[in-house]
Amino acid sequence: MNTPWAEQVVGWSADEAEVLSECVHRAPPVHTTRPWQLEFADRTAVLRERRDVPPPPHDPEGRDRKIACGAALTNLVAAVRGLGWAADMDIAVSADGAVTASVTGPRRSRASDSEAHRFRAIGDRRVHEWAFGPRPVPPEDLEAVRDVAASPAVGAWWVGGGAEALGVARLLDYAARAYHANLDYQRELTMWTTRRVDGAVGLSAGGAARVRVPDEFQLAARIEREAVLVLATRTDGPESQVRAGEAVQAAWLEATTRGLAASLVTQPLHLSEVRTGLADRLDRPGVPQALMRFGHPAAIPAARPGDD
Ligand SMILES: Cc1cc2nc3c(=O)[nH]c(=O)nc-3n(C[C@H](O)[C@H](O)[C@H](O)COP(=O)(O)O)c2cc1C
Structure with missing residues (x-):
């Protein structure tokens, strides 16, 4: 039977995959590098740390690469929730320290208002490296x-x-x-x-x-x-x-x-x-x-x- 719930058993639609990719792409880069790659498998989106980009001399352990992957993961989860799916997340670390994070959307689940706001904020996020203005943060x-x-x-x-x-x-x-x-x-x-x-x-x-x-x-x-x-x-x-x-x-x-x-x-x-x-x-x-x-x-x- 062709009900909306049939979506649960097929992979991400092309439109959904595009939204997820775009949201992950909008996570903050480390300088100009996005040290992750995103793949789709059935209902799972897999974010893999890219190890082919060597870390800069001031970050020999590659700490920023992991932090950047975490930031991209937040965008991925926010996008899955924003599209109206539950988000089951798992983080795995391989023996050589590489990180893979998987997010599965197994069933429909409406985003809360604050989740919906954060999903929309993905494209509006701004960096400001100068001194801030005098108005205090409430x-x-x-x-x-x-x-x-x-x-x-x-x-x-x-x-x-x-x-x-x-x-x-x-x-x-x-x-x-x-x-x-x-x-x-x-x-x-x-x-x-x-x-x-x-x-x-x-x-x-x-x-x-x-x-x-x-x-x-x-x-x-x-x-x-x-x-x-x-x-x-x-x-x-x-x-x-x-x-x-x-x-x-x-x-x-x-x-x-x-x-x-x-x-x-x-x-x-x-x-x-x-x-x-x-x-x-x-x-x-x-x-x-x-x-x-x-x-x-x-x-x-x-x-x-x-x-x-
Ligand atoms: C893990 C991580 C660490 C960063 N550390 C610094 C930093 O120490 N100093 C800095 O000026 N920018 C830092 N950035 C900011 C970025 O390099 C980038 O310039 C900034 O996010 C602007 O890109 P955006 O407009 O897409 O956010 C860092 C970004 C990431 C992801």
């Missing part, structure tokens, strides 16, 4: 973003107060010295403390050299004014890193539904002493995997010809 948004990120595997908390902000800033400054030859990281810190001028799209490495990289006190002042989320896992290793990536993207999508932009900072946490230092200074358990900044983007109007 407490209810802070709570909602933290709540979707936290799980039994992942702890999520906001950096709070001047002492914590200075502790984080000192570690970022330490990483800036450890990565002194890495202009991308210097540029990232410079943008963090610089309000974007209308029309500017980014800061070139040369621009970062001209604009002084902030010292730890400037960074601390900025962190104290912003909403900076720390994501830490109970243990370390491939599955934990994937779980951290899921949390990153869940927080990012929730923030998007609330009109916020974000940026993701993992590079300093590739240094083990920064990971342990952060857990110590914030007096929190677990292994910090990512920092995320959230806020309202705001630009300074560009000077017009004739302006002083």
Whole structure:
């Protein structure tokens, strides 16, 4: 008999597969690399970590690759739910540490309102690497973003107060010295403390050299004014890193539904002493995997010809 439920026993339709592929493609890349591939088998979508792209020198363990796969997995699950299917998920790690995540949609299940909002947010997610505008993130948004990120595997908390902000800033400054030859990281810190001028799209490495990289006190002042989320896992290793990536993207999508932009900072946490230092200074358990900044983007109007 040809009922709608017959869909349960056939594979994803071509339209569904296209939506799932598009949503996975819209997960944040690591620089320009999307270190995963997506395959379909019956009612299962299989996300495999790509191991053919060697990690950059500042990430010898390939931590970002796993976090990126986790973020792509969140989009995949959000898309399966958004299409109105239950999402059964499984993460497997092979003996050589490669991650494969499978998501099966075995039966119809209507998405909740918040799941539907996060599904729609996949295409609207925005990165904002400059200093955020002065409007604070409302407490209810802070709570909602933290709540979707936290799980039994992942702890999520906001950096709070001047002492914590200075502790984080000192570690970022330490990483800036450890990565002194890495202009991308210097540029990232410079943008963090610089309000974007209308029309500017980014800061070139040369621009970062001209604009002084902030010292730890400037960074601390900025962190104290912003909403900076720390994501830490109970243990370390491939599955934990994937779980951290899921949390990153869940927080990012929730923030998007609330009109916020974000940026993701993992590079300093590739240094083990920064990971342990952060857990110590914030007096929190677990292994910090990512920092995320959230806020309202705001630009300074560009000077017009004739302006002083
Ligand atoms: C796992 C992971 C780690 C990242 N770490 C950093 C980082 O440390 N610093 C940074 O500036 N961007 C970082 N990014 C951001 C991306 O490289 C990318 O520039 C950003 O997401 C913009 O792409 P989008 O507009 O598609 O999101 C990271 C992204 C991923 C997936």
